[in-house]
Amino acid sequence: MPELPEVENLRLGLERSIVLQKIMGVKVLKPKLVSGKGTIRIADTKKVKEFENGLTNEIFSKIERRAKNLIFRFKSGKVLLVHLKMSGQFVYKHKNNEEKVIGGHPIEISEKEIPNKHTHVTFKLNNGSLYYNDTRMFGYLLYYDSEKTFDTGRHFEFLGLEPLSKKFTLKYLVESLKKKNGKIKAVLMNQEIVTGLGNIYADETLFESKINPTRPASSLKKEEIKLLYNAIIRIIRRAIKVGGSSVATYKLLDESTGNYAREHKVYGKSKEKCPRCDEALQKTVIQTRTTVFCSNCQK
Ligand SMILES: [Zn+2]
Numbered sequence: 391m392p393e394l395p396e397v398e399n400l401r402l403g404l405e406r407s408i409v410l411q412k413i414m415g416v417k418v419l420k421p422k423l424v425s426g427k428g429t430i431r432i433a434d435t436k437k438v439k440e441f442e443n444g445l446t447n448e449i450f451s452k453i454e455r456r457a458k459n460l461i462f463r464f465k466s467g468k469v470l471l472v473h474l475k476m477s478g479q480f481v482y483k484h485k486n487n488e489e490k491v492i493g494g495h496p497i498e499i500s501e502k503e504i505p506n507k508h509t510h511v512t513f514k515l516n517n518g519s520l521y522y523n524d525t526r527m528f529g530y531l532l533y534y535d536s537e538k539t540f541d542t543g544r545h546f547e548f549l550g551l552e553p554l555s556k557k558f559t560l561k562y563l564v565e566s567l568k569k570k571n572g573k574i575k576a577v578l579m580n581q582e583i584v585t586g587l588g589n590i591y592a593d594e595t596l597f598e599s600k601i602n603p604t605r606p607a608s609s610l611k612k613e614e615i616k617l618l619y620n621a622i623i624r625i626i627r628r629a630i631k632v633g634g635s636s637v638a639t640y641k642l643l644d645e646s647t648g649n650y651a652r653e654h655k656v657y658g659k660s661k662e663k664c665p666r667c668d669e670a671l672q673k674t675v676i677q678t679r680t681t682v683f684c685s686n687c688q689k
Pocket of ligand 1: 664669
């Protein structure tokens with residue numbers, strides 16, 4: 391699943407490539423993807439028409455990110471909200487093959503062939519094509535005819551702060567964790583306090599700050615929260631810088647691969663030794679997610 395650093399890298403790549411380009415035509419092959427959110431969605435042909443007609447001739451003005459949502463804004467004020475969920479991906483290809491941007495969930499076939507059987511929405515732009523691919527089709531692309539209709543959807547009202555925003559302070563984190571009795575890993579992953587920490591980055595930040603993932607959030611002392619706060623900022627910033635954690639097939643604009651995976655210390659390493667103390671790493675399950683930690687140095 392793409393996490394915040396992967397989505398941010400995709401945003402950066404697309405922003406460099408498609409902003410100021412005009413959409414010459416749109417084709418939706420899987421109506422479900424543009425018909426709403428949630429697991430139960432009814433394919434709506436009226437929505438497909440609105441989507442295709444509404445976005446044709448529009449010019450991209452800006453691409454924003456909020457948590458793992460991508461918000462494409464157009465000069466006219468129209469908005470396209472996209473969430474990649476488990477397995478969504480964007481590929482942009484310049485018409486002369488001069489540049490290619492791939493980001494989101496790695497899909498092997500997209501490396502060689504585009505469009506392919508997982509391509510469900512195609513945007514023809516004046517200088518190239520933008521493809522939305524999705525293997526499991528949990529993602530969504532929602533069209534809004536104005537900023538006002540987008541805003542009334544209140545899509546982000548239950549989301550916590552962005553980890554790299556100025557508002558995310560140590561004081562805020564201390565105050566927020568005080569009220570939470572759930573396990574610290576679960577609290578970090580539910581996005582209500584801070585966004586962007588999925589399974590990988592929750593395990594990595596807790597390891598770095600020497601906090602046991604099963605501790606109740608409200609039991610953390612201020613000094614521990616300070617370590618956690620610094621770890622969140624350092625790790626998210628670093629992961630964005632090196633291109634995220636997706637495995638080899640993830641490519642940045644300059645063809646370098648997302649290689650924060652090489653820097654993982656505990657995530658996915660349950661049978662290995664702790665890089666800090668050499669004891670065997672432990673594995674447990676927190677809210678259905680495999681959690682790896684060192685019971686010797688994470689207290
Ligand atoms: Zn250890």
